[in-house]
Amino acid sequence: MADYVELHCHSAYSFLDGASQPEELATRAVELGYEALALTDHDGVYGSLEFAYAAKALGLRSITGAEVTLVDGSHVTLLVETPRGYANLCRLLTAAHASERLNPRLDPVLLAEESEGLVCLSGCARHGLAVRNPNAAEELARSFGRDRFYVELQRPYERGDARRNAALRALAEALGVRTIATGDVHAHHPRRLRLQDVLVAIKNRTSLEGCEAERRGNAESVLLDPKDVFARFPDDRGAVRRTRELAERLTFDLTDELGYRYPDFSDGPTPADVQLADVCRRADLYVCDNSSTIYEFAATGRPVVVLNAPGYRKSVHHGLRFWTAADVGIQVDRSADLLPAIREALEDAPERQAKREAALNVVYGFRHGAAERAAREIKSWSAAREEAAA
Ligand SMILES: [Zn+2]
Secondary structure, eight states: OOOOOOOOOTTTTTTTTTSSSSHHHHHHHHHTSSSEEEEEEEETTTTTHHHHHHOOOOOOEEEEEEEEEBBTSSSEEEEESSHHHHHHHHHHHHHHSSSOOOOOOBBBHHHTTTTTTEEEEETTTBHHHHHHOOHHHHHHHHHHHTTTTEEEEEEOSTTTHHHHHHHHHHHHHHHOEEEEEOOOOOOOSSHHHHHHHHHHHHHHOOTGGGTTTOOOOSSBBOOGGGGGGGHOOTTTTHHHHHHHHHHOOOOOOOOEEEEOOOOOOSSSSSHHHHHHHHHHHTTTEEEEGGGGGHHHTTTTTOOOEEESSSSSHHHHHHHHHHHHSSSOEEEEESSHHHHHHHHHHHHHHHHHHTTTOOOOEEEOOTTTHHHHHHHHHHHHHHHHHHHHOO
């Protein structure tokens, strides 16, 4: 088993920066002999679930995290250790995006307050907090504590690597914390690095020549063979081995049931999910709150309404497969209006409506008054379909 685990890795969900899909990273990691891999996209966990499922299917252990941007523009790498840590990470990311959607910034005071269950690495070579603002890093190190704060060492073979890493080692010693090596991966394979360059140029709205300084032109930001990592950090072999020790602690698995419940948007004493279930039953629709029973009903051709019960994320995941099988699928989330989505899906596929095996699956987040309308719409679609089949 490899002694190195990559704990700083970007997918294409680091928009206009990462050049590989989560499943490409997972597949390549398995090829290279990694036992675990962390996904740490910029200011979001958009790719984490996809990554976790892809990794699981390949027998790779996924570690969930994000590289967050603080108010001063510097970066820290956050890794999830426990379910509470995942909840805190999501809360922190929401707060970071709350003021300016396209320019997320996290207040380090909030990070210190909501740090339970998270491990903090001090950030990347170019923008890392420890590189840019050692005093602020010291404060964070204090609130996270020695077991949950590491000074992050990277060696992108850029000018200043030796001086920067010497300063970081000294900082770690002064703070009484340990160093850890990471790769700041932006591509799963060297052949993808040219695309990464192009993404950086697009992001900077310039040509390839125009973004020479921002580009990672030396092809070092690729997922390495773990055996080659010791050669990259000859003076920090302990920091390399520590990745594996830390990874062994990070056992949080995003594919486990997290017990998440949607907030109840009911306008009366009856909870919204109970209201919707009643309406659907009156409309003679099968209602299930468990995605695993969808398949049985797919075969009957009857419309199925899937309530957003425990396991919503799993419903979506299974739902995607189910829709492929059933030919008609609609996913509606809380932020969307249900009716236009249903109409669009049906109009989009008139030939599918005629198919007896087609079924309708609505993964539906509850909104005021939407339940009645949804049930009516589904029922009239169902009747029209039966008429057409008769
Ligand atoms: Zn960074």
